[in-house]
Amino acid sequence: xxxxxxxxxxxxxxxxxxxxxxxxxxxxxxxxxxxxxxxxxxxxxxxxxxxxxxxxxxxxxxxxxxxxxxxxxxxxxxxxxxxxxxxxxxxxxxxxxxxxxxxxxxxxxxxxxxxxxxxxxxxxxxxxxxxxxxxxxxxxxxxxxxxxxxxxxxxxxxxxxxxxxxxxxxxxxxxxxxxxxxxxxxxxxxxxxxxxxxxxxxxxxxxxxxxxxxxxxxxxxxxxxxxxxxxxxxxxxxxxxxxxxxxxxxxxxxxxxxxxxxxxxxxxxxxxxxxxxxxxxxxxxxxxxxxxxxxxxxxxxxxxxxxxxxxxxx
Ligand code: ZN
Numbered sequence: 001x002x003x004x005x006x007x008x009x010x011x012x013x014x015x016x017x018x019x020x021x022x023x024x025x026x027x028x029x030x031x032x033x034x035x036x037x038x039x040x041x042x043x044x045x046x047x048x049x050x051x052x053x054x055x056x057x058x059x060x061x062x063x064x065x066x067x068x069x070x071x072x073x074x075x076x077x078x079x080x081x082x083x084x085x086x087x088x089x090x091x092x093x094x095x096x097x098x099x100x101x102x103x104x105x106x107x108x109x110x111x112x113x114x115x116x117x118x119x120x121x122x123x124x125x126x127x128x129x130x131x132x133x134x135x136x137x138x139x140x141x142x143x144x145x146x147x148x149x150x151x152x153x154x155x156x157x158x159x160x161x162x163x164x165x166x167x168x169x170x171x172x173x174x175x176x177x178x179x180x181x182x183x184x185x186x187x188x189x190x191x192x193x194x195x196x197x198x199x200x201x202x203x204x205x206x207x208x209x210x211x212x213x214x215x216x217x218x219x220x221x222x223x224x225x226x227x228x229x230x231x232x233x234x235x236x237x238x239x240x241x242x243x244x245x246x247x248x249x250x251x252x253x254x255x256x257x258x259x260x261x262x263x264x265x266x267x268x269x270x271x272x273x274x275x276x277x278x279x280x281x282x283x284x285x286x287x288x289x290x291x292x293x294x295x296x297x298x299x300x301x302x303x304x305x306x307x308x309x310x311x312x313x314x
Contacts, residue, residue, distance in 0.1 A: 014045065208222075223259075
């Protein structure tokens with residue numbers, strides 16, 4: 001197995017994780033958590049979403065949060081932006097990069113963006129132009145890229161069509177999202193390899209949800225395809241809107257630990273991430289989902305119990 005020697009992990013808990021929590025987290029609390037996460041060594045963080053405050057009240061403090069955090073050199077701050085209004089707020093808050101949200105299927109897109117996939121893509125045109133003027137980097141995404149809860153399988157032709165549109169917009173960095181945990185390793189490899197055949201200049205990242213326990217296997221499949229950019233959420237915070245009790249993103253500590261065990265360097269301080277995960281677990285015990293918090297690191301050896309008296313022995 002030939003694997004990349006280094007990967008970049010983007011921490012998305014402040015957006016994807018917090019967004020799915022029913023209780024409003026005060027902006028000061030978010031600022032404390034984001035500052036702690038920035039110290040862990042993540043090269044990129046998805047800190048918030050500039051959606052309409054009424055649509056997602058949890059993200060209504062986006063500007064306040066961005067103005068309150070301690071910026072750290074070398075950490076790219078990314079935010080989701082659905083429209084021009086959101087983009088203006090993002091630019092005013094000095095985000096480094098915006099992520100455009102697009103669904104692979106029309107059914108998912110109609111539900112999320114009130115537009116078909118291609119209609120949503122048309123709406124990106126003025127956003128991309130405005131972002132260019134302000135020197136804000138733009139990254140694209142494809143939600144439900146490996147399966148849609150309404151339509152099932154996503155044909156490769158669909159991905160190719162979307163990538164063609166992204167190319168026309170001058171966007172070559174795309175996040176492939178397994179939004180509802182329908183991917184499996186064979187499919188991950190197939191989708192990446194097929195798109196890359198037609199668009200070799202594109203740079204893909206993987207945003208994997210662990211809804212069905214497949215996220216780490218899918219991440220390894222991505223690694224084998226040469227993917228070096230991944231999203232994850234500390235403490236596994238986040239969820240699935242279609243399955244209330246299901247897991248959210250793969251936990252950052254699980255992804256970092258797994259990669260490092262395989263000899264793939266992340267450059268992130270795992271102990272520091274676990275401390276934040278523990279802190280979050282104490283505040284949100286119902287929403288945390290982390291193997292490492294339950295089991296500890298593989299290399300944290302336990303004391304050998306020594307010779308034991310067997311039943312029936314004198
Ligand atoms: Zn997500």
